[in-house]
Amino acid sequence: MLDFKPVGNSQITLTELMIPSYSNFGGKIHGGHILSLMDKVAYVCAAKHSDGYCITASIDVVNFLAPVEVGELVSLMASVNYVGNTSMIIGIRVVSENLKTHVVKHTNTSYFTMVAIGDDHKPKQVPGLILKSQDDIRRFSQALNRKELKNTYKKDEAMIKNIYDRDSFLQILQHERCKIEL
Numbered sequence: 752m753l754d755f756k757p758v759g760n761s762q763i764t765l766t767e768l769m770i771p772s773y774s775n776f777g778g779k780i781h782g783g784h785i786l787s788l789m790d791k792v793a794y795v796c797a798a799k800h801s802d803g804y805c806i807t808a809s810i811d812v813v814n815f816l817a818p819v820e821v822g823e824l825v826s827l828m829a830s831v832n833y834v835g836n837t838s839m840i841i842g843i844r845v846v847s848e849n850l851k852t853h854v855v856k857h858t859n860t861s862y863f864t865m866v867a868i869g870d871d872h873k874p875k876q877v878p879g880l881i882l883k884s885q886d887d888i889r890r891f892s893q894a895l896n897r898k899e900l901k902n903t904y905k906k907d908e909a910m911i912k913n914i915y916d917r918d919s920f921l922q923i924l925q926h927e928r929c930k931i932e933l
């Protein structure tokens with residue numbers, strides 16, 4: 752296994768035509784189908800970088816920015832943005848093209864954390880990243896920032912669980928759209 756690999760070695764694009772069987776009750780493409788494609792493209796990108804089997808550890812965040820219509824061509828572009836020791840953050844940009852008008856819309860961007868798994872079924876070290884462009888450096892730095900923010904959030908979340916105070920939460924809930932029927 753190489754110690755370091757360029758980002759470009761594992762960048763990939765997956766393109767798929769959206770057929771009627773992928774649609775939901777509203778006639779638009781099911782969000783779950785897009786998610787499944789994102790997981791696939793993240794897997795391929797991570798497996799190429801790490802030369803082996805990977806699993807999805809987490810997804811940050813999936814916002815559906817625009818609906819995808821039946822008949823559109825969806826392209827998912829994936830790139831390793833950051834590597835830790837055994838984990839890789841794969842940035843995915845999804846766009847959808849109307850084949851009549853050729854209008855291309857950005858439908859979502861998301862970050863999948865994939866962990867490389869060795870033959871012993873344990874996380875294994877992945878090659879470092881060779882950053883060859885300003886975009887590579889920006890993506891690596893932004894992923895690092897996001898990771899730090901997430902760690903802060905995890906600590907806050909643990910704190911919220913520890914400081915749960917029924918009476919003060921009952922006061923807060925008075926201003927929310929919920930009814931308490933104990």
Ligand SMILES: CC(C)(COP(=O)(O)OP(=O)(O)OC[C@H]1O[C@@H](n2cnc3c(N)ncnc32)[C@H](O)[C@@H]1OP(=O)(O)O)[C@@H](O)C(=O)NCCC(=O)NCCS
Nearest residue numbers: 805806807808809810834835836837838839864865866874
């Ligand atoms: C992901 C998983 C392998 C991590 O195992 P673990 O025993 O916690 O291993 P470690 O603590 O050594 O963590 C391994 C790496 O994963 C990262 N990681 C673990 N959980 C994570 C999470 N929720 N979000 C982001 N990164 C995570 C760790 O930061 C570490 O990264 P690093 O080596 O680059 O520093 C384990 O939680 C797992 O198997 N989860 C289920 C995955 C799954 O079923 N996915 C869906 C189907 S593919």
